[in-house]
Amino acid sequence: MTEQDRIPALSFDRLSAGRDSFSNAYLIARSTVSPIHLPIIKAGICLSLAILSASVLPLYITFFSGFVMPVIAVSFFVLLSLFFAIVWPGIIKGRGAKIFDSNQMLSLPFSASFFKSFFEIENEKETIREYWTEIDRSLETKNMFIILGGRQRPLVLIEKKHLSDEQQNTLSSFLEKVLIFKHKKAK
Amino acid sequence: MEQKRVTVNYLITKDDLYQFALAAIKDRSDKAERWCCRLAGLLTVVFGLVGAVFLAAAAYQRVVYLLIVFAGLAVGLYYDTLHPYLMRKQVNAYVNGAKCCSELLFFYETEMQFALENYKAVIPYRMLYQVVETERLYIIKIGLDQIKYVPKRAVTPEDCAFINRCFKAQLKEKFKREGVR
Numbered sequence: 001m002t003e004q005d006r007i008p009a010l011s012f013d014r015l016s017a018g019r020d021s022f023s024n025a026y027l028i029a030r031s032t033v034s035p036i037h038l039p040i041i042k043a044g045i046c047l048s049l050a051i052l053s054a055s056v057l058p059l060y061i062t063f064f065s066g067f068v069m070p071v072i073a074v075s076f077f078v079l080l081s082l083f084f085a086i087v088w089p090g091i092i093k094g095r096g097a098k099i100f101d102s103n104q105m106l107s108l109p110f111s112a113s114f115f116k117s118f119f120e121i122e123n124e125k126e127t128i129r130e131y132w133t134e135i136d137r138s139l140e141t142k143n144m145f146i147i148l149g150g151r152q153r154p155l156v157l158i159e160k161k162h163l164s165d166e167q168q169n170t171l172s173s174f175l176e177k178v179l180i181f182k183h184k185k186a187k
Numbered sequence: 188m189e190q191k192r193v194t195v196n197y198l199i200t201k202d203d204l205y206q207f208a209l210a211a212i213k214d215r216s217d218k219a220e221r222w223c224c225r226l227a228g229l230l231t232v233v234f235g236l237v238g239a240v241f242l243a244a245a246a247y248q249r250v251v252y253l254l255i256v257f258a259g260l261a262v263g264l265y266y267d268t269l270h271p272y273l274m275r276k277q278v279n280a281y282v283n284g285a286k287c288c289s290e291l292l293f294f295y296e297t298e299m300q301f302a303l304e305n306y307k308a309v310i311p312y313r314m315l316y317q318v319v320e321t322e323r324l325y326i327i328k329i330g331l332d333q334i335k336y337v338p339k340r341a342v343t344p345e346d347c348a349f350i351n352r353c354f355k356a357q358l359k360e361k362f363k364r365e366g367v368r
Contacts, residue, residue, distance in 0.1 A: 102316045103330020105308075126301075126308030152306045154332050 008113035008120075010174055012167065016109045017157045019100050025146045025157045026096025027089055028186065032139060043085035050077035112158060114174055119147070121156060128152045137182040138175050145171060193294040193349055197341035203324070205278045207336045209271060210321045214365070221266045228263015232256050292337060294350050297357060299327075301335070312357035320351065320364045 017025075031038050053073035060070050100106050110123040118131040128150070136149020147156040160168050175183045197203075235256030243249040261269065293300040298311040310329065312318075319326040325337040339347060354362040 099331045102328075103333055104314045104316075105310075105329060105333070125310050125314070126306065129305040131305075152333070 005116055008115050010114040010167075010171060011111070012113075012158070012163060012171075013111045014109060015112055015158055015162050017100075017106060017159065019097055019107075021144060021159055022100040022106065022155075022157055023093040023096035025144055025155060026099065027092045028139060028141060029146055029148050029155055030092050032137075032184070032186065039084050039088045042088065043081045046077045046081035046084060050074050050081060053077060112156075114171070114178075116178070119156075121153060130156075132178045135179065135182065137184065138179050140172055140175070140183070140185045145175070147175075191296060191349070193342070193346040195292045195294070195337055195341050195346075196289065197338060198289045199338075201278060201282045203336070203338045204282060205275055206321075206323045206338070207326070208274050208278055210319070210324060210326055210336075210365075211334065212270070212274065214319055214326065224266055225263050228259045228261070228265070231259025231262060233259075235259055294346075294353060296353055312353065315358065315361065317361045317363065318354050318358055320354075320362070320367055322366050325350070 035041050050073075053070050057067060057070045057074075061067055105123060105126055108123040108125065110121050113120045113122070117133075118129050121128045121130075130147075130150035130152060134149070134151055135147060138148065139146040143160050145158040145160070147158075148154065150156060158171070163171065172185075235252045235254075235258075238252035238255065239249050243252055288304050291302040293302070298309055301308045301310070314329075316328040316330050318328065323339055325339070327335045327337065329335065342350065
């Protein structure tokens with residue numbers, strides 16, 4: 001490691017993460033693994049299957065002289081679609097909240113230092129170093145930066161409310177530079 | 188820190204990772220779920236055998252019933268044979284792809300210290316989420332998303348007794364022992 005690598009390119013103090021923002025970040029992280037994980041996509045698939053089931057209703061009546069099975073299928077897929085659209089996000093957020101509650105380190109105030117080849121999170125009890133090569137991806141939303149896939153801390157959350165506008169822009173362009181295609185700006 | 192301390196220094200091996208993966212899955216999965224799986228497998232096997240012996244009228248029907256028997260065996264033995272096998276394959280793939288580094292931990296009477304390459308921490312036991320002791324390792328859960336493990340092969344029996352005493356005193360019901368004599 002050269003001397004230059006030991007000097008942080010960016011450093012932020014007095015950061016913290018709340019339970020609600022952590023559970024929101026967890027939901028965003030889960031939803032962006034792939035499009036299929038988005039609640040709206042899951043609900044859409046189920047709705048399409050419901051429409052498909054409804055479309056075979058005339059054919060079914062012709063051949064089997066009954067309509068019970070297609071109606072059951074349509075009702076099932078419609079209910080499943082509502083489940084994914086309305087209930088599912090709450091369940092995922094609940095899992096995030098459970099993780100936050102289980103780990104007392106997550107609620108401690110921390111500082112974050114960003115280096116050329118890694119970043120460090122430091123709180124009262126622990127110092128975590130994660131190398132950029134091991135990071136899965138990072139997301140920037142309206143309210144937060146989320147760094148995912150670290151070996152020690154799978155989800156690192158930095159809320160924008162703790163950063164000035166200039167710091168937000170600097171961090172955003174730094175993440176774009178170090179993670180290149182792994183950094184995404186979510187709406 | 189003037190307390191008695193136990194030092195644990197070890198290099199992670201393939202077998203450690205495998206044992207950890209098995210213990211973690213056993214810890215995470217529900218006992219009822221495992222028994223339901225075994226029962227469902229047994230019922231499917233019985234159904235398949237009854238069908239093959241008494242119900243099959245043609246050869247192709249017998250083949251279908253025998254396939255049901257095999258499916259039942261796969262379901263019933265999933266947790267005991269198929270899952271550990273798949274897990275070992277995954278661990279092998281992980282070990283071949285990632286580096287396994289040495290780990291250094293210190294156990295004190297009221298807190299523990301991690302001195303790993305990427306993780307340095309001094310955590311009081313009371314801040315841990317849970318500790319599970321199995322026959323071969325300790326699973327230390329800092330939180331549900333942050334789990335460490337210590338193979339017992341790296342700890343002497345006397346040190347094991349000290350660590351257990353500390354965990355029992357500090358963690359109380361958060362310290363669990365599974366399959367330990």
